[in-house]
Amino acid sequence: MKVLCLADVIRLKQVEHVKNEKHVLQEIRHPFVVNLLWSDRDDICIYMLFEYVCGGELFSYLRNAGRFSTSTGNFYSAEIISALDYLHSKNIVYRDLKPENLLLDSEGHLKITDFGFAKKLTDRTWTLCGTPEYLAPEIIQSKGHNKAVDWWALGKFHTIL
Numbered sequence: 001m002k003v004l005c006l007a008d009v010i011r012l013k014q015v016e017h018v019k020n021e022k023h024v025l026q027e028i029r030h031p032f033v034v035n036l037l038w039s040d041r042d043d044i045c046i047y048m049l050f051e052y053v054c055g056g057e058l059f060s061y062l063r064n065a066g067r068f069s070t071s072t073g074n075f076y077s078a079e080i081i082s083a084l085d086y087l088h089s090k091n092i093v094y095r096d097l098k099p100e101n102l103l104l105d106s107e108g109h110l111k112i113t114d115f116g117f118a119k120k121l122t123d124r125t126w127t128l129c130g131t132p133e134y135l136a137p138e139i140i141q142s143k144g145h146n147k148a149v150d151w152w153a154l155g156k157f158h159t160i161l
Helices: 006-011 015-027 058-065 070-089 148-160
Strands: 002-005 036-041 045-050 102-104 110-112
Touching: 002 006, 006 015, 006 045, 015 036, 015 045, 058 102, 070 110, 070 148
Parallel strands: none
Antiparallel strands: 002 045, 036 045, 102 110
């Protein structure tokens, strides 16, 4: 469960990001994306209940392994490609692909989580967001960006596997 304090969301100017995250998650269902089961709010907090994904972050496994075998890296990349292709078909750009945002389920499959930077997109956006190591040049240069930034991040991600 994700619990966000409304005062913090407002103070940190994250209102749009939280709204985008909730709306995106309500629209999508894919085997390699964590599913939002329920959401609500009261005067103090916003609550989002997600499916339970028991395996932990891919980051932890990668840190322990150092690197994955080529076949394991390709397997995980293929699952991410499937998820990104699905998101892009819904005109959603994810914008924060990194090992910390990938969970492993009980069968060893990936699930993308943390849609705080995700956005429904028709053309381009100019918001500077994401994790520095995975940012595409067009984000850094403030030239406006689109779904292609997710593919850039996937390429960067695949090189560390």
